[in-house]
Amino acid sequence: MKLKLATLALATGLMGGVLTAAPAMADLVFPSLSYRTGPYAANGIPFADGYADYMTLLNERDGGIGGEKVKLLECETGYNTEKGVECYESTKGSGALVYQPLSTGITYQLIPKASADGIPMLTSGYGRTSAADGKVFKWIFNFPANYWDGASIMVKYLLSQNNDSLKGKKIALVYHNSAYGKEPIRTLQELEKMYGFKLSLIPVDHPGQEQKSQWLQIRRDKPDYVLMWGWGVMNPVAIQEAANIRFPMDHFIGIWWSGSENDVKPVGAKADGYKALNFNGVGDDFPVYGDLKKYVYDAGKAAGAGDQKGTVLYNRGLYAAFLVTQAAKLAQQDTGKPQITPADMRDALEKLDISDKVMADAGMAGFGATFKVSCANHGGPGEAKVNQWDAKAGKWKVVTDWITSDKKVIDPLIEEDAAAYAKENNITPRADCN
Amino acid sequence: MFYREAGDFKTSYPDDSQTFPIRFDRLGYYAVLLLGFVVLPFVLNDYWTNAVFIPFLIYAIAALGLNILVGYCGQLSLGTGGFMAVGAYACYKLTTAFPDINIVFHILGAGIITAGVGLLFGLPSLRIKGFYLAVATLAAQFFLVWLFNRVPWFYNYSASGQISMPERTVFGIAVTGAQVAPWAGYMVCLVFVVVLAWMARNLTRGATGRKWMAIRDMDIAAEIIGVNPLRAKLTAFAVSSFYVGIAGALFFSVYLGAVEVGEAFGIEKSFAVLFMIIIGGLGSIFGSFAGAAFMVVLPVLIKLVLVDSWGWPTDLAAHIRLMIVGALIIIFLIAEPHGMAQLWRVTKDKLRLWPFPH
Numbered sequence: 069m070k071l072k073l074a075t076l077a078l079a080t081g082l083m084g085g086v087l088t089a090a091p092a093m094a095d096l097v098f099p100s101l102s103y104r105t106g107p108y109a110a111n112g113i114p115f116a117d118g119y120a121d122y123m124t125l126l127n128e129r130d131g132g133i134g135g136e137k138v139k140l141l142e143c144e145t146g147y148n149t150e151k152g153v154e155c156y157e158s159t160k161g162s163g164a165l166v167y168q169p170l171s172t173g174i175t176y177q178l179i180p181k182a183s184a185d186g187i188p189m190l191t192s193g194y195g196r197t198s199a200a201d202g203k204v205f206k207w208i209f210n211f212p213a214n215y216w217d218g219a220s221i222m223v224k225y226l227l228s229q230n231n232d233s234l235k236g237k238k239i240a241l242v243y244h245n246s247a248y249g250k251e252p253i254r255t256l257q258e259l260e261k262m263y264g265f266k267l268s269l270i271p272v273d274h275p276g277q278e279q280k281s282q283w284l285q286i287r288r289d290k291p292d293y294v295l296m297w298g299w300g301v302m303n304p305v306a307i308q309e310a311a312n313i314r315f316p317m318d319h320f321i322g323i324w325w326s327g328s329e330n331d332v333k334p335v336g337a338k339a340d341g342y343k344a345l346n347f348n349g350v351g352d353d354f355p356v357y358g359d360l361k362k363y364v365y366d367a368g369k370a371a372g373a374g375d376q377k378g379t380v381l382y383n384r385g386l387y388a389a390f391l392v393t394q395a396a397k398l399a400q401q402d403t404g405k406p407q408i409t410p411a412d413m414r415d416a417l418e419k420l421d422i423s424d425k426v427m428a429d430a431g432m433a434g435f436g437a438t439f440k441v442s443c444a445n446h447g448g449p450g451e452a453k454v455n456q457w458d459a460k461a462g463k464w465k466v467v468t469d470w471i472t473s474d475k476k477v478i479d480p481l482i483e484e485d486a487a488a489y490a491k492e493n494n495i496t497p498r499a500d501c502n
Numbered sequence: 503m504f505y506r507e508a509g510d511f512k513t514s515y516p517d518d519s520q521t522f523p524i525r526f527d528r529l530g531y532y533a534v535l536l537l538g539f540v541v542l543p544f545v546l547n548d549y550w551t552n553a554v555f556i557p558f559l560i561y562a563i564a565a566l567g568l569n570i571l572v573g574y575c576g577q578l579s580l581g582t583g584g585f586m587a588v589g590a591y592a593c594y595k596l597t598t599a600f601p602d603i604n605i606v607f608h609i610l611g612a613g614i615i616t617a618g619v620g621l622l623f624g625l626p627s628l629r630i631k632g633f634y635l636a637v638a639t640l641a642a643q644f645f646l647v648w649l650f651n652r653v654p655w656f657y658n659y660s661a662s663g664q665i666s667m668p669e670r671t672v673f674g675i676a677v678t679g680a681q682v683a684p685w686a687g688y689m690v691c692l693v694f695v696v697v698l699a700w701m702a703r704n705l706t707r708g709a710t711g712r713k714w715m716a717i718r719d720m721d722i723a724a725e726i727i728g729v730n731p732l733r734a735k736l737t738a739f740a741v742s743s744f745y746v747g748i749a750g751a752l753f754f755s756v757y758l759g760a761v762e763v764g765e766a767f768g769i770e771k772s773f774a775v776l777f778m779i780i781i782g783g784l785g786s787i788f789g790s791f792a793g794a795a796f797m798v799v800l801p802v803l804i805k806l807v808l809v810d811s812w813g814w815p816t817d818l819a820a821h822i823r824l825m826i827v828g829a830l831i832i833i834f835l836i837a838e839p840h841g842m843a844q845l846w847r848v849t850k851d852k853l854r855l856w857p858f859p860h
Contacts, residue, residue, distance in 0.1 A: 104817030105824075113817075143809075144816035149758060149765060154553040155800065158810075161549065176664050176760045180680030196662070243649055247662035247762050254661045271651070274764050372817075398563055492668050493679070 086121070095139035096132065096396060096408070097125060098389075099159040101152060101169040102374070107275035108147040108300030110330040111381055113372055115170055116142070116387020116435035119343035120371035121364050125356075126393060128363040133393055134400040136407060147300070149173045156181065159372055165413045166190055166392050172248035180493070183207045188414040192388055193218075193324055193347060197251055200447025202418065209417050211391075211448025212437050213347050215297075216282040216322045216481060217473035219252035221345060221452050222295055223259045223473055225321070234265040240291040241304055242282060242298065245271035249297040252323075256295075258477055276302025283309035291342060296322040303331035311338035317457075324452060327464070328380040332457045345452040348387040349435040350464045352378030356386070380455075380464060387436055394430075395420050397475030439472055443501030447482070450475065505853040521703055527850075538666050538692055543685035551684035552757070558798045559691040560752045565778040565790035566702050567745025569799060572776070573784035574706055575738035576718030577627050581639035583771035584646035585743050586617045587763050589750025591656050594665040597755070598658060605670035605755065609694070612751035613744040619646075620743020627735050631721075643772055650763040666760035680757045687756045694752060697747060705741065714738050715785070746775075781834055783843025792842040801825060 103109060123138045132138050141153035141162060152174035156167065167182060167189045169175055175195035182189045183206065190197065190209045197216045197343035199208040213221075225235060231445075241256060243249030253269065260267045268289060270282050276298065283306075286294060294315065298306055303326045310320050318341040322331070327344020360377070364370050376382040399408040399416035408416075420441045427433050437451040452471035455464040490497055505526045522528040546555060564582060571577050592612035597605060623642040627635050650656050657665050669679030676682050677690045705711050713734040716724035725731055754761050761767070774797060776856040782793020801823055808819040838845050852859070 087687065105820040109817075142816045144805075144820040146820065149761070150557070153758065157549040157552045161547075170661075173664075173762050173765055176662070176762075177758060180666075180759060184680035198661075244765055247664045250663045251661065274768070317596065492666075494669065 084453040088482045095137045095163075097139045097141055097159075097163045097165060098392065099141040099143060099155070099162075099164045099167060101143050101145050101155045101159075101167065101171075101174065103143060103145050103147045103170070106146040106300075107277075110149065111300055111325070111328060113305075114168065114328065114330070114379050115377045115378040115379035115385040115388070116466075117370070117372040117374075118382040119168070119389045120385075121360060121377075121382075122386045122389035122393070124364050124369050124371070125360055126368065128369065129359055133396050136400075138393070141402075142398060145169070145171065145174060147171050147173075149177050151293070153177055154180075160185060160187060162409075165396065165408065165410050166417070168192070168388050168392065170194065172196075172251070173246060179205070179208055184252065184412075185412040190388070190392060190417065192384075194248065197447075198482045198483050198485035198489060200445065201212070202398055202442070202444050202446040203501060204444060204486040204490045204495055206498060207414060209441065209446045211420075211441055211446065212325075212422075212439055213450045213452055213473070214447055215248075215251040215323070216255040217447075217450030218345055219255040219295075220473035220478055221412065221450075221471045222321055223263065224474060225254070225454055225468065226293055227263070234263045237265040237293065238268065238289065238291040239293045239295060240268045240270055240286055240289065241266050242270045242272060242279075242286075242294055242296045244297055244299055244302055245273045247252055248299060248325075252295075252297060255478060257483060258481065259474075262477070272298070272306070275300060277305055278351055279305050279309050283315075285459045286310075286315065291305065292319065294320045296320070296326045298322065298326045298331075303328075304410075306332040307332060307335045307339050307342055310342075311335055315343035317365060319344070321454070324384075327455055327457075329462075329464075330379070332380070332459070332463070337347050337459045339457055342457045344455050344457075344464075345453045346380060346455045346464070346466075347436060348380075348384050349432070350380055350383060350466065352456060354432055354435060383435075386432075390430055390432060390435075391420070392417075394422065394426065417441060418446070443498070450478070503857060505850070505856070507595075507854075519707075521707075535696070538674075538696075539689075541614060543689060546684050546688060548684050551688050554799055554802055555688055556671075556691055557755050559688075559695045560749050560795055561775065561778060561794040561798055562695055562776045562791050563698055564746050564754065565748035565782065565794045566698060566787065567742045567749065569779045569782075569784065569786070569790045570702060570706070570745065571738050571742035573779055573786065573789070574711060575714040575734060575735065575742075577624075577738060578632060578636040579639040579742070580769070580772045581623060581642035581646070582746055582775045583767040583769060584643040585616050585620055585746040586753060587646055587650055587767035588619045588743075588756035589613060589663065589747030590761060590767065591650055591763075592616065592747065593755055594667070595656065597668070597670060601668070601670075604672060606672060606690075608670075609748055609751045609755065613748040616750065617740040617744040618745020620739045620746070621736055624736050624739025624743075627739065628732055632679055640769075640772075643769055647763050647767060659776050662762075664760055664762050665754065666756045670755070679760065680759070681691050682756075690756055691743060691752055694748060698748065699787060699791075702745070706787070710734075710737060718785075728821070744806065745798030777810035779832065781841055783841030783846075786841070786843035788846060789841050789843030792846070796842065797827075798816060800830070 100119050103112035120140055123140045127138050141159045145152040145155050172194050175191050188207050193213055195210050197214040199205040199210045256267055272279055305350055320342055322344035324345045330340055332339040395416040399412040400406055403412050418441055423438050425436050437449050439449040452468040453466050454468040456467045458465050510525050522531055568582050571579050592615040593608050596608040596611050626638045657663050667678045669676050675686050677686050698845045713729045716729050717734045721731055778793030778797050781796055783789025803822045804826055808814045809816055
């Protein structure tokens with residue numbers, strides 16, 4: 069009995085401690101559902117660090133946004149949907165303004181929940197592609213580019229490499245066997261019909277540490293190009309296997325989630341020439357890095373181990389933080405109040421205008437594509453550049469200018485998928501926007 | 503002093519063979535039911551329902567199911583994740599095909615379909631035992647996950663291969679989808695848990711359960727005294743899969759709302775449920791609940807304390823959490839190899855003598 073009373077007392081004590089630990093409501097709260105553990109940590113850490121460092125920079129340099137301090141609420145998901153739901157539930161009550169879960173699986177979970185709770189979600193370059201249709205997905209944004217854009221951009225790039233004809237070419241898609249990896253298939257099949265190439269699908273099961281059989285199949289089929297939708301530990305393994313079968317690296321193109329330093333460095337010199345899409349700047353040659361060094365790194369306030377600066381995914385974390393904090397600024401201007409609500413945030417995200425000037429003012433000139441979000445289009449311009457890995461220099465080189473996806477192919481697909489979602493969930497598309 | 507049989511006179515056989523012969527236990531049981539049905543629905547917020555109580559109740563059902571198979575009938579199974587997936591996909595297919603029928607019937611239907619699948623994969627158990635059976639059920643796990651990933655019919659040809667639950671109501675109140683009040687989803691799970699636990703308790707102490715236990719303890723001896731091993735093993739597989747299927751259906755429909763088979767119902771899930779019943783106690787209804795609580799509540803509690811109260815970095819807390827849970831599992835298994843249920847039994851025996859042990 070004594071033991072039980074003691075546990076009871078302990079449990080109440082803990083609960084009490086938990087309840088009192090709720091953050092103050094006065095700050096602008098940005099939850100960061102990050103993953104610094106598990107098979108996807110190699111990619112989760114740089115993104116989370118970039119996101120956190122940009123928020124720290126705003127607090128240290130500008131005293132927050134519009135005079136309000138930014139509060140970052142980090143929650144570890146391990147790329148696991150159950151933990152993602154737990155994180156969402158535990159942070160949403162603290163005034164969370166916008167969610168960026170960096171996981172397609174968690175995004176699928178949160179789309180209905182966030183829409184019902186009235187909290188916007190920005191899934192840049194991942195999540196549900198058809199969320200680009202703002203008429204159906206009022207609370208969800210996925211600018212500046214989505215997976216179907218990525219598929220189309222890859223095919224466009226390959227067309228430009230092959231005198232505008234892919235007839236008879238064999239293209240293999242190596243993909244993470246999950247919602248994330250399966251997203252581009254529909255578009256690629258559509259493009260297959262248009263351009264007459266032959267697509268073969270090669271799934272890799274979570275987490276993707278073992279891909280011998282997949283690459284044996286590639287060696288046998290001898291495709292002209294391999295496209296990859298990989299994440300986490302799957303990326304370096306795939307690149308290593310490609311090197312092992314001596315697949316020409318410059319014919320191997322990854323999506324923007326398969327193109328970070330952590331993916332190519334383990335393979336060493338053999339990864340030279342590997343290509344990947346990217347929608348944000350690479351390297352640390354931007355004015356914002358001067359401020360980051362002064363206010364964050366040198367002040368000892370860098371997130372994590374502080375060794376990720378300038379990497380592709382760190383920059384993407386910066387970019388993600390930049391986009392939502394711009395929206396928060398806009399929301400403050402529109403409402404005239406420093407303290408904004410998630411609903412204000414949503415309205416601002418829908419009016420967001422990322423021009424060259426906005427990026428230059430933030431010290432990030434040319435960091436991403438310029439775009440305007442609108443009520444109907446939550447998906448942005450769908451532009452990306454092709455990067456190529458230079459193993460000797462240990463750097464990503466940008467080898468193309470912005471390539472725009474083929475909207476003629478993608479828009480009807482998005483409309484169709486969004487309409488199916490609306491029908492399944494009894495959503496009436498918003499009539500107030502065109 | 504209070505916890506004793508003395509003075510509690512039983513005058514009929516049903517009284518004498520009831521589940522809780524001691525008044526204190528009985529009152530405690532009613533108090534827990536009252537707490538669960540009357541108090542908690544009013545006090546639970548979104549966080550406690552979705553992060554703690556709903557997963558606890560659902561895992562309790564899965565643990566009950568697996569306990570019937572492993573704990574009572576002695577047939578080791580590693581296919582729990584796969585069978586949960588069958589429940590989830592059956593529920594999804596049923597509810598999208600017949601949207602007008604009440605979701606409760608779909609969940610029951612999902613359980614029955616899973617029972618059928620379990621029966622099929624239980625057939626090898628007539629020939630193989632122990633670790634070899636574990637390997638056969640492991641094959642079921644991988645085959646089922648592969649099947650739901652491979653055949654688009656199961657996920658209604660959706661682009662991403664995900665299944666997502668549309669809104670469904672019970673008595674006009676939404677229990678799935680985004681607009682669910684915290685208490686509604688909780689109540690659905692609670693009703694299923696109470697009914698299924700009651701059923702499991704009565705099955706396991708009746709003739710069926712005794713046959714299962716006879717098979718578990720020594721199958722040849724059981725056969726000699728007239729237990730049909732075919733029927734005993736297959737009923738255990740069917741009943742167990744029925745429970746696991748219902749857990750899978752609830753897991754998908756009420757708890758997560760959208761799942762991806764490889765991630766939600768992978769081999770990790772099979773192990774998690776197996777750990778629950780080993781830690782909780784094999785062959786015990788209480789053990790299923792205790793194990794589920796241990797594996798669901800403890801990680802959340804550790805996270806709340808380390809990150810939210812003490813402000814530790816999230817990655818450090820995640821690693822420490824793994825270490826704490828792992829260490830506790832080892833300590834538990836060394837200190838009490840028969841699980842938390844045995845601990846509870848010992849406590850009860852001591853309580854009877856308290857405060858004057860001889």
